[in-house]
Amino acid sequence: MAALSAHARVAANRFGMGLRPEEIEGLSSGNPRAWLLSQLSSPQPAPVSSLEGSPIRRLAEGEKNKDKDAQKAIRREIRQQFTGMLGRKFTHAITTKTSFHERLVWFWENHFSVSTKSPIATASIIGYEALAIRPHVTGKFEDMLIAVAQHPAMLLYLDNTRSISADSMAGKRQKKGLNENLAREILELHTLGVEGGYSQADVGALAKLITGWSIDRESGNFQFRPLAHSREDVTLLNKRYSAPRMPNVERGEAALRDLARHPATAQFIALKLARHFIADIPPESAVNALRDAFLRSGGDLRQVYEALLGLPEAWQPAPVKLKSSSEMIISAARLTGVDDAPRRYLEFSLRELKNTPYSALSPAGFPDTASELLGSDMLLRRIQWAEEAARMLTKEEAPPPDSAAYITFGETLHPDTVQAIANARDRQTAYAILFASPEFQRR
Amino acid sequence: MLNRRHFITACCAGLIATTSPLRFALGNTPDDRRFVFVILRGAMDGLAAVPPLGDRAYAAARRELALDDSKALPLDGYFYLHPALQPLLPLYQKKQLAIIHAVASPYRSRSHFDAQDVLENGSAGSAKSADNGWLGRALALFPQDKGLAISPALPLVMHGAGNAASWFPKKLAVDGKSDFLATMQQLYSHDTVFQPYLQQALAAEATAVASLSPEDMKSGGNAADSNVFPSLVRSCATFMAQPGGPRIAVLESGGWDTHARQGAADGTLARKFTSLADGLALFPSLLGEAAWKKTVVVVATEFGRTVNVNGTGGTDHGTASVSFLLGGDIAGGQVLADWPGLGSNQLFEGRDLAPTTDLRSVFKTVLHRQLGIDKQRLDNAIFPESAQAGLLTKLL
Numbered sequence: 001m002a003a004l005s006a007h008a009r010v011a012a013n014r015f016g017m018g019l020r021p022e023e024i025e026g027l028s029s030g031n032p033r034a035w036l037l038s039q040l041s042s043p044q045p046a047p048v049s050s051l052e053g054s055p056i057r058r059l060a061e062g063e064k065n066k067d068k069d070a071q072k073a074i075r076r077e078i079r080q081q082f083t084g085m086l087g088r089k090f091t092h093a094i095t096t097k098t099s100f101h102e103r104l105v106w107f108w109e110n111h112f113s114v115s116t117k118s119p120i121a122t123a124s125i126i127g128y129e130a131l132a133i134r135p136h137v138t139g140k141f142e143d144m145l146i147a148v149a150q151h152p153a154m155l156l157y158l159d160n161t162r163s164i165s166a167d168s169m170a171g172k173r174q175k176k177g178l179n180e181n182l183a184r185e186i187l188e189l190h191t192l193g194v195e196g197g198y199s200q201a202d203v204g205a206l207a208k209l210i211t212g213w214s215i216d217r218e219s220g221n222f223q224f225r226p227l228a229h230s231r232e233d234v235t236l237l238n239k240r241y242s243a244p245r246m247p248n249v250e251r252g253e254a255a256l257r258d259l260a261r262h263p264a265t266a267q268f269i270a271l272k273l274a275r276h277f278i279a280d281i282p283p284e285s286a287v288n289a290l291r292d293a294f295l296r297s298g299g300d301l302r303q304v305y306e307a308l309l310g311l312p313e314a315w316q317p318a319p320v321k322l323k324s325s326s327e328m329i330i331s332a333a334r335l336t337g338v339d340d341a342p343r344r345y346l347e348f349s350l351r352e353l354k355n356t357p358y359s360a361l362s363p364a365g366f367p368d369t370a371s372e373l374l375g376s377d378m379l380l381r382r383i384q385w386a387e388e389a390a391r392m393l394t395k396e397e398a399p400p401p402d403s404a405a406y407i408t409f410g411e412t413l414h415p416d417t418v419q420a421i422a423n424a425r426d427r428q429t430a431y432a433i434l435f436a437s438p439e440f441q442r443r
Numbered sequence: 444m445l446n447r448r449h450f451i452t453a454c455c456a457g458l459i460a461t462t463s464p465l466r467f468a469l470g471n472t473p474d475d476r477r478f479v480f481v482i483l484r485g486a487m488d489g490l491a492a493v494p495p496l497g498d499r500a501y502a503a504a505r506r507e508l509a510l511d512d513s514k515a516l517p518l519d520g521y522f523y524l525h526p527a528l529q530p531l532l533p534l535y536q537k538k539q540l541a542i543i544h545a546v547a548s549p550y551r552s553r554s555h556f557d558a559q560d561v562l563e564n565g566s567a568g569s570a571k572s573a574d575n576g577w578l579g580r581a582l583a584l585f586p587q588d589k590g591l592a593i594s595p596a597l598p599l600v601m602h603g604a605g606n607a608a609s610w611f612p613k614k615l616a617v618d619g620k621s622d623f624l625a626t627m628q629q630l631y632s633h634d635t636v637f638q639p640y641l642q643q644a645l646a647a648e649a650t651a652v653a654s655l656s657p658e659d660m661k662s663g664g665n666a667a668d669s670n671v672f673p674s675l676v677r678s679c680a681t682f683m684a685q686p687g688g689p690r691i692a693v694l695e696s697g698g699w700d701t702h703a704r705q706g707a708a709d710g711t712l713a714r715k716f717t718s719l720a721d722g723l724a725l726f727p728s729l730l731g732e733a734a735w736k737k738t739v740v741v742v743a744t745e746f747g748r749t750v751n752v753n754g755t756g757g758t759d760h761g762t763a764s765v766s767f768l769l770g771g772d773i774a775g776g777q778v779l780a781d782w783p784g785l786g787s788n789q790l791f792e793g794r795d796l797a798p799t800t801d802l803r804s805v806f807k808t809v810l811h812r813q814l815g816i817d818k819q820r821l822d823n824a825i826f827p828e829s830a831q832a833g834l835l836t837k838l839l
Binding site (some may be wrong): 203 | 648
């Protein structure tokens with residue numbers, strides 16, 4: 001079979017999550033850009049994960065009754081549900097026919113990164129992607145921002161659930177105060193970016209505007225607590241948000257919508273998208289084009305992606321981005337055509353490549369540049385992983401490794417890689433070489 | 444309120460060395476002085492680690508997080524040590540631990556990520572101004588030496604030298620003689636990024652196999668796991684103790700971002716202190732007396748935390764914190780601080796411990812002492828535009 005065209009290769013590997021054998025035909029005959037665009041209109045539905053059996057309520061009961069055994073059992077149950085969700089998440093990424101759309105889901109989930117720092121936070125993450133991220137990936141950025149900022153996973157992760165405005169009813173009574181963690185990261189990591197021109201006063205202001213955004217300890221769902229909400233006028237980025245007649249959630253939402261439409265937000269989102277799809281240090285012209293598309297469309301993400309696909313810089317035939325560990329795990333499984341994420345493969349890969357979703361060490365999420373992703377130790381891990389991955393993934397149905405390599409990489413394959421795959425003593429070793437090759441580790 | 448002046452910084456009192464007697468010519472004879480940099484990521488609360496019980500504003504400012512002298516360990520009568528850092532007290536008493544308080548990098552905003560970049564890139568305050576780190580630039584002056592980061596990926600501070608490797612415990616054993624590795628060496632030979640990394644990785648792995656215990660080889664986890672740090676210290680010290688081992692090393696410990704329920708004498712932060720102190724206290728015995736005398740360990744974090752407790756029993760992002768300096772032959776047993784005070788009118792921007800010492804001064808002093816890098820080079824090349832951050836003569 002012929003190698004894919006340079007454009008088809010970029011579509012499958014840089015924009016998508018790695019070529020699957022079934023995609024070869026469509027990509028060889030059709031227009032790669034149209035192939036990607038069609039994914040945005042009709043993404044393959046993903047299995048929906050949601051928290052089952054109200055463990056959050058039972059966790060609170062167990063705490064109240066000081067029942068250690070019950071708490072332990074509930075924590076185990078939460079862990080199991082979480083692992084189940086991770087398995088479905090990877091299986092979908094490995095098998096989906098719309099992997100460009102799926103990459104965008106992963107991109108945004110990393111932009112709005114949350115981590116498992118307590119049992120209740122872990123429980124709340126189970127439905128995070130399905131509720132806060134996926135529905136908005138081709139919609140308006142501001143809708144995703146609000147869905148995220150009101151999702152229990154984010155409220156718990158960045159400590160907003162107990163943040164109380166000192167001037168509120170609860171603040172006066174309990175002498176409690178703000179926790180500015182979520183507000184700061186909304187400004188710095190989710191919207192304006194660290195150079196977006198906000199001050200410490202703005203951090204405090206936004207923290208006040210989202211006071212009362214909390215969770216219901218029974219159901220684990222979002223709950224607005226009017227008694228904790230600020231009753232004062234609040235000024236954020238020189239705009240006044242007047243004291244509400246009755247404390248309400250709309251005031252904070254209005255502030256988030258204003259942040260979402262801010263030019264600094266457009267600039268920051270454009271930079272992150274360009275860094276993800278074009279280069280670690282993307283050309284300014286590309287960033288500006290994406291920024292303009294964002295501003296023109298009022299943050300309509302689909303129009304931003306369309307602009308991205310129209311940029312010649314994004315179609316550089318040579319692989320320019322080092323794959324992250326998750327991308328390695330997903331793309332290797334896709335190439336061999338497996339129909340789910342084998343449990344042992346996932347466990348092993350996530351442990352050794354240190355990239356388990358929802359375990360990033362900071363709210364900035366996992367890094368997206370080669371210099372941050374790599375070190376001598378990490379490279380050796382990738383080689384070790386490649387050998388094991390080949391052993392766990394290469395079944396009889398997997399395409400012959402030499403033609404898989406040729407179709408996927410075409411003339412960008414180095415002659416040494418071709419030679420090494422041809423000389424491999426068996427199919428499994430050939431796949432191991434392919435997975436560890438410099439070509440496969442980039443996209 | 445009277446501030447206690449432990450020492451006066453640069454411009455005021457001329458305590459800073461203005462001349463730089465070079466102990467060793469650069470790149471000259473092999474040197475066995477060593478330097479370990481420990482990065483605490485997430486902003487460690489310096490007022491919790493080394494509480495100033497002598498400051499009359501302390502107890503009121505810290506409310507439920509304040510310690511009293513029934514729990515805190517006395518250092519010099521003014522400053523105390525958090526009880527969970529007890530393993531460090533004997534080092535302080537032996538003058539092998541110095542503490543620098545109210546210290547901060549030149550970064551003055553409150554983003555973890557930019558602050559860590561500045562801590563590592565050694566710039567005058569910009570996260571963007573470098574894609575390599577001050578330790579990498581220093582290491583590049585000694586191409587015959589080796590640097591090692593105990594971390595899967597190479598941290599920014601070590602970027603910039605060709606002789607910096609990273610190593611981290613892993614579950615799978617590495618067979619350095621396998622055919623597969625030989626094939627990959629061949630495939631990587633024309634990849635300028637992968638080729639040197641693979642060579643360094645194989646060298647580090649060979650040392651690990653020859654010298655580390657099986658437990659430490661595999662004790663993985665991630666750097667934020669409180670209990671992992673001592674094991675990482677064991678690995679680090681063992682690497683350094685090998686003949687031809689790294690002279691410069693970096694260790695990381697994460698998870699210091701205590702926004703909620705950080706606890707006072709016990710709790711989340713106390714557990715992290717225990718692990719940190721247990722780990723740091725291992726260095727003298729692991730390196731042995733002779734090597735410990737030639738080693739300096741510097742512990743620093745990207746910024747401190749608010750003086751006041753927030754609404755959730757924790758502290759938010761602040762400015763100044765503490766730095767620890769450990770070594771077998773240092774001017775230890777002292778807390779160096781141009782103490783700014785904790786009164787509400789003494790705080791930086793009304794909320795943080797005010798920075799009075801530049802962290803770069805600490806780093807430069809140690810690089811000067813341990814690596815013999817002259818002041819001119821430190822001021823301009825290793826830490827660009829840093830001449831005003833002078834050397835701390837009291838530490839020399």
